[in-house]
Amino acid sequence: MPTPAQTFDFRQEPSAFNSSILFSRESEASYYGADGYLHFAQSGINWLAQSQNCANNPWINVRVTPSVTSEVMAADGTSTANRISETSTKGEHRISRNLNVPLGQPVTVSVYLKAGTRSRVQFSFSNATTYTGGNPTIKFNLATGTFISKSSNLVSCKAVDSGNGWWRLQITAMPDLGIASGFHIYILNDSNNTSYLGSPDKYIYAWGAQMEPGSTMTAYTPTLNAAYIGLRYNYSLAGSAPELMGALIEPEATNLVPFSQQLDEAGWRKQYATIVATGIKSPDGITNGFKIRESSNTSSHYIVPNPTIATDLGNTYTLSAFFKAAERKWAYFNVNGLTIHFDLSTGIIGNKSSVFINSAIERAGNGWLRCSATFIATKSATSTVIGPEISNGQQSYAGNGSSGILVWGVQLEKSEVATSYIRTGAGAATRKADIVKLARPSTEGTFDVFIQRKNGGDWAKQTVADYEVVPSENEIQLISFYDTNEISNAHEETALTLFPEEFVSVGASGTMLTMFDKLYNTQTPNKQWSLQKAINKTSPVYRVEVNAKEVWTGDYTNQYRERSEFYLKNYQMPYDRDVWLSFAIKIEPGAPLTLEPSEFCYIGQFHASEDPGDISSPPVLGLRLDGLDTANVYTCATTENPHTKSPKSVLRGTTQFTRGIWHKNVMRIRFSPTKGQLQWWKDGKELVNIANIGLGYPDATGPYWKFGVYRSPMPEKVVIQYANMEVQHSSSLQSRIANPLLIV
Known part of the structure; x- marks a missing residue:
């Protein structure tokens, strides 16, 4: 079997930033984590691990001593600020990071700084051979909030007053000559020099460094032991322990259900039922699930969005919700009068109308199930009823006034399957598409790209550019680049050897x-x-x-x-x-x-x-x-x-x-x-x-x-x-x- 020229294996969570992966998404998005809970990944990217504690590796400290201090609050109001103190030696006094960056793509670095007994700093990219004109640099006075100087090869720079003496400094540059880079933060003396005899009683404060792609400084994303690149590494919760499935790279989708988690809002009509707050954690482990508690009437007991949700006639939609068994073990959806039924104790789908062209049950951890059903809209407004039942297909019955099921996170989307959960407020909410581009191994020659998702593989043959991953609701597990001439006719053998049939x-x-x-x-x-x-x-x-x-x-x-x-x-x-x-x-x-x-x-x-x-x-x-x-x-x-x-x-x-x-x-x-x-x-x-x-x-x-x-x-x-x-x-x-x- 041929050897790939480059492989991206998404079956392992990365411990460091990979400059060959370019990622962006303009909204939050959910995924199941290794801890067995649902999480919401934010839109920010921070290529730097240990973004706040400058005393930890991989920070490089030259003639300075960093220490976390409580003498001033950090920009977010926590006791996590760093005091960067000079040592009593002559030379440069700086903190630095080394990091490879994408060639020919703008890169932005930002950091929060505050004056101490020193107030002047130099903030620059590192490795002068990567940038035409040398290291892009600014010098800034933290006491006055003014720029002392700016190099001409900066794409842009900015200083944002963040309160209590903190300034968020931003520099953006274009690495047009190479990929080896990073940045330096120098303490300057009163003469704006970088090299001088230091003194331990001279210091500045630093906090919250971020390095990211693009020419715009985004909201700060803190990190600990690993960089945060925004990719969602999704775990299956079907087994005895969470199992990593791969990276979720999804298309854009919109949840049309308002108050998807706040089921006690007036936007939900309760019919022979009430919504009761519980102390039982929802799938995210933070909020609590609600109980649909049946009345004592003989009837169907349910909740439904009010007003009904507008849908496009003839389009395919998927309704989903998280359920957990309580006194009742069955739940149902009723879409415009047609029903599908779910056994919450076994995780098996019961009776269903032929209108539902697809259905599924996904284990969501801690006894929660995410149940979904797909249908083609036959009306311009669709009623989506959700309720408990006493057995398969028996949604109308004499309630006892106390029994019910737990429910959380309702979603209706224009899709042939349930995609990752999108939480909403008073209106619909949209998860923007994940955009992932993988750098090819070389700018010369052609490559055949093998793509393996959880549900199957594919080949993109004779590519001559970086590969942009096609979004899908199924996790990406592996992407490999093969020299077109070397792979020859071994495409099928390669796919079957790497991923035997399951x-x-x-x-x-x-x-x-x-x-x-x-x-x-x-x-x-x-x-x-x-x-x-x-x-x-x-x-x-x-x-x-x-x-x-x-x-x-x-x-x-x-x-x-x-x-x-x-x-x-x-x-x-x-x-x-x-x-x-x-x-x-x-x-x-x-x-x-x-x-x-x-x-x-x-x-x-x-x-x-x-x-x-x-x-x-x-x-x-x-x-x-x-x-x-x-x-x-x-x-x-x-x-x-x-x-x-x-x-x-x-x-x-x-x-x-x-x-x-x-x-x-x-x-x-x-x-x-x-x-x-x-x-x-x-x-x-x-x-x-x-x-x-x-x-x-x-x-x-x-x-x-x-x-x-x-x-x-x-x-x-x-x-x-x-x-x-x-x-x-x-x-x-x-x-x-x-x-x-x-x-x-």
């Missing part, structure tokens, strides 16, 4: 799911391993496993079958037209199959749409596994209508699917009982090309596609992975022969 069950038999634009149903024995999906792949990657005696419930009347399959629902194939099939397949290592002539193991099939009176017959086209890795393609046909005798299958092609390796397949098929056609390519090479064969039955509608394992009873375990399953009859997939879709 599979989870697709759900119970009958679960519906979409692959590309096609809807599939499932037929499984309802084992956790029967049908699984890779949750860390952008490509649709599925794993099928069948063991001895694992029978689909629909086959209970026919115990001589074992299966776990997907079937393409409501998409019958046409006759006498090209049908294209493209997919990747990998058979996992295992024991070879020993089959009798009457036994079979289908791993993909076009199944006939039988007419009344037809006998159940073999697939019109079937792909069978035999032995260790032999794959045979059979076709079947008859002109009898109805057909009452099962036709024989005819072998049309054979190949080997070497176990443990992905093989890319493309088929072009024309279904016809007398003039059928079949072409089959494996890994870019044509295996079969035949025409004028029987391929299908004279049914009223054409066959439909199924894939997975369907077999006679046998002792061997069979495990197969499928990826990028595509079926088309309205357009060609011929391009997939030479350029199959990547598995990422």
